Amino acid sequence: MNSSDTPAAADASASPEPRHGWRLFSIWIVLSVAACLVIWFVWYPHMPPGRMSSSAASEQFDIAVLSVSAAPVIIGVLLYFVYAIVVWRARPGDEGDGPPIYGNTKVAATWIIGTTMIVGWLFIFGTVELVVPAGAGAGEGPSPIFKLAGTQAAAWTPGGSDMLQVQVIGQQWMWTYRYPQFGGMESTVLDLPVNTPIEFHVTSLDVIHSFWAYKLGVKADANPDVDNVAYTTAKATGGFEVRCSELCGIWHGAMYNSGTVLSQSAFQTWAAGVQSKEHSEGVLAALPTYALTYDPTVIPQLGKNIVQVDGITGAAGYYYGSGDPVTP
């Protein structure tokens, strides 16, 4: 921001020359204002990751605010360099040296105070934006301090302020979602109700994965033996994709599936349907008991699908057969 102040102060001695400082400053003001207006009013509504959930909207807001803060800095520095290249290039045949300016305390102090103020602003803004939207969709570890409001209930009912708990289980190389409020039923499709506070419990059975629901603005690492909690509230219905964003082995690139944000009643119907189907097929009984953290060593063996060597799951190991859990 204060890039244009640099010349302004150093300019004092050279009166016959054009007033570089004022020139730069006026071009900079015009360009910066124009850029900020364009960013805020034209670009912001289209910025990633969209507004499908509360956390996505807050991320979009942050990215827009950061862009507006960054644009004047980028424009100031680039403008200065372009100006310097054009105005202060050595003319052909000029073998002389430039003026011996060793420094300028005023300019340096202005610059340092300016950058410090920008940093202070970014820190306060970022902290508020982290605390207020309950962790902004990022994984907050097993005991989150920035919590989303909502009542914890053993069963989820539409229309109330009940928190929907979803356990996200990563393994090489698939995501499984478990809904403890629906009898612990599991699905490979992440369906969620709209306008409901959602609490993800992200964990892994083998290596580190990262649960990334891009449109929901949620990202939380899935660590073995760790319950990583993240919050969001979906604001619009529609489909979204879930990807793994932490390198987890050779099929990392293919580790994705999808989900849908449904209306609350449609979600209730879907979840109850999957629950009764899995119950009638005996799948629920075969699944390990629900826990907020999974310890693979205590999961009862399902047939002969577990491959364990020295307490570590081998690359070819998997806990659930390809048919389990049933995809509705």
Next chain:
Amino acid sequence: MAIEIQPERADPTGGGPAIIGAGRPWWRRFGVHTGLIVAVAGYFLGHWLGNFLGGGYFRSSLADTNDVALVLGYAGATIGWLVGLGVFNDLFLMLAGKPLREESRLLGVQEPGPAKYFRYTLDHKVVGIQYLYGMIVYFLTGGLFAMAIRSELLSPTYHLMGPEQYLMVVGEHGTMMMMMMSSVVLGPFGQYFGPLLIGSKRVAFPRLEALGFWLTVPSYFILLSAVLMGGFPTGWTGYEPLATQATQGEDAYFFAFGLMGISMILAGFNMIVTIINYRAPGMRWSRLPAFVWSMFTVSFLQVLAVPVLVGACYMALMDRTFQTAFFTNQLGGSSFLYEDLFWFFGHPEVYILALPGFGIIAEIISVFCRKPLFGYKVSVAGMVGVGLMSFLVWQHHLFDSGINPDMRPLFMLTTEVISIPTGFIFLVAMGTFWKARIRFSIPMLFALAFYFNFLIGGISGVFLSDVPADTTEHGSFFVMAHFHYTIMGGLIFAFFAGIYYWLPKMTGIKLNERLGKIQFWTMFIFFNTTFLPLFALGMMGMPRRVFEYARSMETLNDWVSISAFCLGVSILIFVINFVMSMTFWREAEVGNPWRARSLEWQLPTPPPPENFRRVPVILASPYDYGIPDALPVADFNPPPGVIGAAYAPASGRVEG
């Protein structure tokens, strides 16, 4: 192990030791050929020992070979390589109680011909040239892997390589660039010009320095050997427990990275002690060139941060071989521990990569603006500040990991604070450009591009420091674009600036200017067309290190790949220029082509074996451009007695 300082010689025209090695053909002396032979023997010895010791340790029934044997094989090969090179010759002589041969102290110093570059030599200028060639080879290798990655990403599904090969290529590219390129400036230019710029005849620990280079060679080959075993699936970060699960290529990764870490620590120690103790009289801290300051700061980062990496690599190797469980959650370890150790090294590492660039560029802009460096102290404070802060930010790599989330505001603050000292670097540049007489030589073009690229890289870093914005950007192509802007756009551009600037001094040969300009413009344009769209791809939701991506991103990915190939062509232009200029055209440049004031350019080209006939007395700052009656930077032939007086203790401070 210390070597006595070469005594001042009364006879300025010579009288040094006789040219050594005369009389013995090259194959009868220690060199890479003997090193190679003993290394192969060492590998088999280590492998046999590993099978003997650890034959019962099979980490996983999925692996049919023994990790212990492989790791000990690598260790045997490394030690064998060093023994074969003659690194320990003096040590053995001392252990045997025999006097050291005079020639061993001066290995390579005065020997004519190129043979000295293939031996363990104790002359920092020879080591610098060795580093230069080594780093170019390592850089090109890493670059070829990058071309392979972009070929695969031409299509949204995997087509050229299977997923395993793809991850192998990604891991080799990342590790090659991150670990080998940490010495890309410190190695060639730091070792060569460090002593010259401070007016020293030598470095403090020439053996450590040379060892530092010769360790990069086995780490390069060991890292590449992972290719023979299917590579390693963890990328350059080697996250646990994936790394414990991986096949034997992972051993190569950890061993090579740890070995390179040792090389960096040794180089750092040598540089710190040299800069503190070997400055010429009058070379005060306030006259130290900015490049030397950057070397000094980076060396501290290396000495303080890299041991953490070496420890982490060692623990990971133990996990994989002798079944310790430092990083296995189920057995009482923690995968978070590895993430913390790795990034505690990893964040200083990125400044190990960035800071030497700041230093080179500061030298270059002063010369080509024909102005003193604006705010020299601010520049130094910037580099030292970045170095200090770099130890306090590592958790920002783990914002989403679930480790200690309460600390996120703090690490957000420290990460943003680091942009203040980084801003100093820009302040210095902009002040130096103010009313300058800018000469657009090739080094200056690279310097200008450095500021452009580093600005974008730095600003995108601020986006990543903000936790909510980071939730979208973390682990995506956005991060990838960010650090390519800072490291390739910063460090590698600075490296090329350094080559064009200093090669005439190192070799007496100038690179072709026309090809140089073509290289610069193609590299600058295609670098930006390659990496700018990657910010967009990351924001659109493309994770790193994937071989499959949404079909809607294919057009942009194809654009990036084609740009990347053009970027490869620009590097190829450099290679052609370098090879042709060095071997065929050989356009001589022995003077001071840039009319630079700094110490190294006042010496004859190439610099004499002992750099300075007498220890010079530094009279002025290297940046006093524009002052008509500026003192010369140094008195190269100080009257007898001056040096003695300068070294004598001040009166009243007599020891006793």
